[in-house]
Amino acid sequence: MAEEMAAPTSGAPAAATDHGVTSHQEGPAPVPLNNASRRSTLSKSYLDVNVAGTTTPLSVNRHSPAGDIALENYFVGPRDMDAHSKLPYFLRMHGSVMPRMILPLFFVGGWATCITCISKFVKPLVVNPVLLTILGFVVGLALSFRSSSAYERYSDGRKSWATLSVQSRNLARYIWVHISERPENSKDDLLSKVTAINLILAFAVSLKHKLRFEPFAHYPDLASLIGHLDTYAKGATKEEHAVEGKMTPWKRVGNYLGMSMAQSNPRKAIKRADKPLGNLPLEILTYLSCYIEEALENGTLKSPVVCGQVMNSLAALTDTQSSAERVLTTPLPVGYNILISQIVLLYIYLLPFQLFNTLGWITIPGTLAAAYIIIGLAAIGNELENPFGNDVNDLPLDSYCEELKRELDTLTSVPAAKFGDVVMGRSGGENLVLWPLSQSGAADWRDRSEKDIRSALRAKVMVNMGMGSGDSSMDGQTLGA
Numbered sequence: 466m467a468e469e470m471a472a473p474t475s476g477a478p479a480a481a482t483d484h485g486v487t488s489h490q491e492g493p494a495p496v497p498l499n500n501a502s503r504r505s506t507l508s509k510s511y512l513d514v515n516v517a518g519t520t521t522p523l524s525v526n527r528h529s530p531a532g533d534i535a536l537e538n539y540f541v542g543p544r545d546m547d548a549h550s551k552l553p554y555f556l557r558m559h560g561s562v563m564p565r566m567i568l569p570l571f572f573v574g575g576w577a578t579c580i581t582c583i584s585k586f587v588k589p590l591v592v593n594p595v596l597l598t599i600l601g602f603v604v605g606l607a608l609s610f611r612s613s614s615a616y617e618r619y620s621d622g623r624k625s626w627a628t629l630s631v632q633s634r635n636l637a638r639y640i641w642v643h644i645s646e647r648p649e650n651s652k653d654d655l656l657s658k659v660t661a662i663n664l665i666l667a668f669a670v671s672l673k674h675k676l677r678f679e680p681f682a683h684y685p686d687l688a689s690l691i692g693h694l695d696t697y698a699k700g701a702t703k704e705e706h707a708v709e710g711k712m713t714p715w716k717r718v719g720n721y722l723g724m725s726m727a728q729s730n731p732r733k734a735i736k737r738a739d740k741p742l743g744n745l746p747l748e749i750l751t752y753l754s755c756y757i758e759e760a761l762e763n764g765t766l767k768s769p770v771v772c773g774q775v776m777n778s779l780a781a782l783t784d785t786q787s788s789a790e791r792v793l794t795t796p797l798p799v800g801y802n803i804l805i806s807q808i809v810l811l812y813i814y815l816l817p818f819q820l821f822n823t824l825g826w827i828t829i830p831g832t833l834a835a836a837y838i839i840i841g842l843a844a845i846g847n848e849l850e851n852p853f854g855n856d857v858n859d860l861p862l863d864s865y866c867e868e869l870k871r872e873l874d875t876l877t878s879v880p881a882a883k884f885g886d887v888v889m890g891r892s893g894g895e896n897l898v899l900w901p902l903s904q905s906g907a908a909d910w911r912d913r914s915e916k917d918i919r920s921a922l923r924a925k926v927m928v929n930m931g932m933g934s935g936d937s938s939m940d941g942q943t944l945g946a
Contacts, residue, residue, distance in 0.1 A: 543855065543856070543857065543858070543859045543860060543861040543862070543863070543864075545861070545864070559857070560857055560858060561857075562841060562844040562845055562848060562857075562858075565844045565847075565848075566837065566840050566841060566844055569836070569840050570833060570836055570837060570840065573813055573814070573832060573833060573836040573840075574829065574832075574833050576814060576817065576832075577816070577817045577828060577829045577832035577833065578829050580817035580818060580821070580828075581817060581821060581825075581826060581828045581829055584817075584821045585825075585826075589821070589822075590817075590818055590821070591818055591819070591821055591822045592815065592818040592819050593819075594819050594822075594823070596815065596819060597815075597816070597819045597820075600808075600811070600812045600815065601812070603808060603812075604808055604812045604839065607804075607805045607808050607809070608805070608809070608839065608842045608843065608846075610801075610805075611797070611801075611805050611842075611843065611846040612842060612845070612846050614797050614846075615845070615846040615847075615848075615849040615850050616849060618792050618796075618849065618850060618851075618852060619849045619852040619860070621788070621791075621792050622789060622792045622852035622853060622860055623852070623860060624788075625785050625788040625789040625792065626785075626789070626860065626862070626865055628781065628784075628785045628788070629669060629672070629782065629785045629789075630669075630865065630868075630869060632778045632781040632782050632785065633665050633666075633668070633669060633782070633869055633873075634869075634872060635774070635778050636665055636753075636775060636778040636779065636782070637662045637665050637872075637873050637876055638876065639771055639774060639775050639778065640658055640661050640662055640775070641658060641662065641876055641877060641881055642881040643766065643768060643771040643775075644658060644760050644765050644766050645765045645766075645767070646658075646765070647763070647764075647765060654765055657756065657759075657760075658877075659877055660756075661753060661756045662873050662876070662877055663690055663873075664690070664749050664752055664753050664756075665753070666690060666866070666869060666870050666873055667687065667690035667691050667749050668746050668749045668750060668753075668782060669865070669866050669869055670684075670686050670687050670866050671687060671691070671698075671745040671746045671749060672746045672786055672789065673853075673862040673863070673865075673866055674687060674745075675744075675745060675746060675790075676789055676790070676853035676862070677731075677853060677854060677862075678731040678734060678735060679734065680698060680701070680734060680735050680738065680742045680745075681698055681701060681706050681734070681742075682696060682698040682699040682702045682745070683702045683706055686863075686866065691745070691749065694748070694749070694752060696743060696745055696749075697740070697741050697743025697744075697745070697748070698742055698743055698745040698748075700740055701738050701739075701740035701741065701742050701743075706734075746786050747783070747786070750779055750782060750783060753779060754776075754779060757772070757775055757776070757779070789853070792852065792853075793851065793853060796850055796851070797850060805843070806843070809839055809840070809843055812839065813832070813835070813836045813839060813840070816828075816831075816832045816835055816836075817829075817832050845858070888907050889907055889911075890906065890907065890908075892906075892908075894906030894907075894908060894909070898910060899921050899922070899925060901928065902921060902924060902925045902928050903921065
């Protein structure tokens with residue numbers, strides 16, 4: 466859907482259409498923006514634009530409206546972090562690993578029923594309950610180790626992406642504020658800065674796809690950001706990659722139930738590539754470094770200190786990529802996973818033998834209850850082991866990228882402010898520099914002497930401590946030192 470934005474206040478609005486997008490619908494007449502909360506910055510309150518018929522890949526919300534989650538997406542993630550549920554946690558199903566537990570619980574219930582019936586009608590099959598205590602202690606240690614290691618990986622993945630967000634914001638601010646625009650080449654310099662900031666977003670989006678083993682360049686949220694770049698991923702992309710493969714009903718059900726035999730190799734697309742795929746995030750950072758080098762050569766980046774900070778941010782983004790890849794490619798050793806799975810199954814399948822003497826027919830629901838707890842903890846550990854995937858409890862990387870896009874768009878929506886204009890404001894009375902001591906603006910205090918200003922600053926300390934008496938305003942008089 467085309468997003469209608471405000472029209473210029475001076476002159477008739479002319480619809481600007483994004484290249485390659487045609488709009489056949491005419492929306493309502495644009496209304497000029499007048500956001501009073503932006504008046505502290507000169508140009509933001511005059512942000513009047515008219516861009517009709519434009520859409521961007523990331524402008525479409527991937528999540529359903531709050532409280533309107535389709536059934537087929539109920540156990541598919543990542544979750545929408547902005548959604549809110551009023552149900553208590555023990556009643557919620559969205560975010561649960563219940564589908565992964567259906568088949569194991571079915572087999573455990575059948576096994577418990579079989580052992581209970583044999584023990585009741587044929588021959589008692591019982592084991593000394595002391596075995597329950599010994600094995601329970603071992604299973605507890607195994608699940609504790611599994612859960613803690615899985616959550617540590619989840620936490621490390623979130624820390625890596627938080628670092629990416631911080632460094633992306635810093636780098637975008639350095640480029641937008643500290644790289645100037647030459648009067649004779651202002652449009653070229655402006656477009657270069659916007660392109661560089663778009664590459665920062667492209668780095669985040671490309672890293673998201675790389676962490677999900679999506680190595681090509683045709684994805685909707687990435688193609689428009691890197692279509693102008695010469696990259697290996699773009700060269701390896703074919704038309705057939707844009708066609709989503711069909712999944713048989715049996716395989717769809719198997720994936721839904723978490724059956725390993727139904728899940729495809731996530732690296733299948735990488736293995737089937739017939740051309741070099743390169744390292745797209747690294748190539749994007751290389752283009753950003755080329756831009757900084759060009760800014761140094763043409764003199765638009767003048768400060769060596771800022772240049773050092775920019776290069777540090779680029780290096781930090783590279784380090785962030787390596788940290789995320791470390792989390793992805795260094796799972797818990799397979800020997801641990803195999804042993805923990807075997808210990809859990811051994812404990813669960815021995816439960817009916819140990820519970821029958823005490824519980825009788827209650828052995829069946831008792832075994833299912835214990836299996837629900839143990840298998841649930843193991844399933845959550847397996848799901849959290851790779852925090853960058855598409856499981857319901859994985860990190861919402863799509864939302865993080867959309868949030869970064871909105872922040873970068875906000876940054877580039879107005880020119881970098883001149884701080885002298887910020888101090889004086891539009892009318893001179895908006896910046897209450899000595900509030901609450903004085904209601905006068907910066908323009909009024911500029912007409913007074915430096916001695917008055919410094920005296921007022923000292924008096925402000927006393928007022929803030931509650932030591933002022935009577936009317937503490939200095940609008941009409943100056944307090945002595």
